[in-house]
Amino acid sequence: MKNAVFICLFAALAAGCASLVTPDVKSEPAALRAGQYELDPAHAAVLFKVDHLGFSKYVGRFETVEASLDFDSARPEAAKLTAIVAIESLDVANPSFAETLKGDEWFGAETFPQAVFESRSIEITGENTGRVTGDFTLKGVTRPMTLDVAFNGGARNLITRRYTLGFSAVGTFKRSDHGLDNLIPAIGDDVELEIHAEFLRQ
Numbered sequence: 638m639k640n641a642v643f644i645c646l647f648a649a650l651a652a653g654c655a656s657l658v659t660p661d662v663k664s665e666p667a668a669l670r671a672g673q674y675e676l677d678p679a680h681a682a683v684l685f686k687v688d689h690l691g692f693s694k695y696v697g698r699f700e701t702v703e704a705s706l707d708f709d710s711a712r713p714e715a716a717k718l719t720a721i722v723a724i725e726s727l728d729v730a731n732p733s734f735a736e737t738l739k740g741d742e743w744f745g746a747e748t749f750p751q752a753v754f755e756s757r758s759i760e761i762t763g764e765n766t767g768r769v770t771g772d773f774t775l776k777g778v779t780r781p782m783t784l785d786v787a788f789n790g791g792a793r794n795l796i797t798r799r800y801t802l803g804f805s806a807v808g809t810f811k812r813s814d815h816g817l818d819n820l821i822p823a824i825g826d827d828v829e830l831e832i833h834a835e836f837l838r839q
Contacts, residue, residue: 662790662803669710669791670800674836676704676720677801682833683722687812688825695824697738699752701726706836708802718756718769725750743819749776754784765789769806775815784808784832800838807831 681702689695701723708716724746729735739746756771765788773782789803808830813821 662792669708669802670838671709671711672707673839674706674708674802675839676702676706677797677835677837678702680833680835682831684831686829686831688827690823694829695729697727697729697735699723699726700728702834704834704836706802708836713767714759714761716756716759718754718771720754722752723750724752743817745776754782773810775810776817778815780810780814782808782810784830797837802836802838803834804836805831805833 678701681704683699683702684696685698686694686696699722702720704718704720706716706718724739724744727735727739727744727746729738738744741748751774753774754771756769758770760768760770762768762785767786767788769784769786771782771784772779784806785808786804786806789805791800791802793799794801809827810830811826812818812828813826818826
């Protein structure tokens with residue numbers, strides 16, 4: 638009986654503590670704070686997926702990303718985004734193969750250490766969705782890219798005490814457009830991107 642009471646008490650306290658640190662996230666653009674934002678690297682993920690011999694999707698990620706966002710809640714379509722990915726931070730859960738991919742026959746990380754995306758236009762497609770079109774530079778080649786973005790909301794993070802915006806996005810590009818044409822078509826040409834990010838107001 639005492640154990641049951643203790644468990645109930647602990648559950649109630651835990652629920653109360655959770656409510657204290659769970660932010661009141663708003664998703665309406667008009668309710669959000671305008672300003673300059675920087676990426677929170679501890680809460681960001683850039684994943685890529687490519688067809689592997691028709692058997693599965695080969696998945697990798699980049700661990701080091703920097704990004705800035707200029708956001709105006711009154712004019713969300715005028716937001717500006719710049720993101721820089723460090724190619725050297727490639728992770729495919731196989732350190733030896735990651736080094737191969739970073740070599741000159743693939744990404745050429747020593748010569749082309751960064752991939753860069755700079756937004757050019759934003760189309761609002763729904764209450765909390767948009768389409769961001771910009772210039773994507775990889776291995777020294779720049780091509781247009783479009784990302785379909787979902788806005789998850791914004792609020793003051795009660796742990797970091799900083800106002801935070803959250804997004805997720807998906808997009809595709811052809812790796813052959815950037816000189817990454819090894820083993821096509823056995824390894825797919827179309828690369829799927831999946832991005833999750835939190836931005837902190839400066």
